[in-house]
Amino acid sequence: GSLRSAQLLFQKSRENAFPAKMVEESVELFSVQEALEQKTGRENAFVNLSLTETIHSVVALAALPPEELNRSRSGGEALTPEWCHNEAAQIAKRFGVSDKRLWRIRIKAMGASNQWEQLRRLAGTRTRPPVGYAPFAEAAILGKRPTEEIFAYTEKVQDLEKRFDLCAKAGASGVNGGWSRALDVAAALKDLRRLHLVRLNCGDPALIARIDELQSRLPM
Structure with a gap:
């Protein structure tokens, strides 16, 4: 041929x-x-x-x-x-x-x-x-799997920056608790940029109040 x-x-x-x-x-x-x-x-x-x-x-x-x-x-x-x-x-x-x-x-x-x-x-x-576990989490987010299944994978991701990205992706995909977990990781990292990203996108007054309080305590 x-x-x-x-x-x-x-x-x-x-x-x-x-x-x-x-x-x-x-x-x-x-x-x-x-x-x-x-x-x-x-x-x-x-x-x-x-x-x-x-x-x-x-x-x-x-x-x-x-x-x-x-x-x-x-x-x-x-x-x-x-x-x-x-x-x-x-x-x-x-x-x-x-x-x-x-x-x-x-x-x-x-x-x-x-x-x-x-x-x-x-x-x-x-x-x-x-x-690692990030590809499993990404597949579960894309497949709109139950919340506990998605976060069972994200919790195993040791790199906190990667874990933040996955939780934020879950939040942006409408996964319940995604933005809250992203906030927890951003707080652990003491990362103002990531806190700001959650604040802009979460649409949750309770989370926004938490972020404002955290930002006031973190060095600029």
Whole structure:
């Protein structure tokens, strides 16, 4: 095909080593995507996606009930959610995707496909995930999850500046208690700029009164 022709053309010149590598990876990814479509019985579901989108789509398949996951397939061993996650990990390894990048893709894909119970389990599989807990909190905020679920993740974020950003994001997304928690973090940081940001955006007279009192006690 045209990709294979381009690959051979690029390989003729040592000056084109980088584009040749890119074309080679495109050919390999296309082959992987075709194999995925055969395995899953999903025509045009993977071809032309980027590597990140391909891994994301395979992880998202794990959200489907078994009968839906296997509906379009003919023969072969039945697909399972475990198969989807293992396949995504194998693709990532094949293309040299780092552990951290794979975790971020998985977390986003699981959030986007409502695999919330599995996401909670993933967060608890290690003492601390390699990407930390911020991506879990972001997925939960984006997915409009219950308040306690969102803040279970934000409370595990050790970096207070990051935790502030997440709580403020939750507040801006209408999560009950988001601005209050953002205020607590800003107060712990003794950060006037962040206190001012909460004051401007919270729309809560009680919080505004608290901020005014805090600001009067903090050095300008």
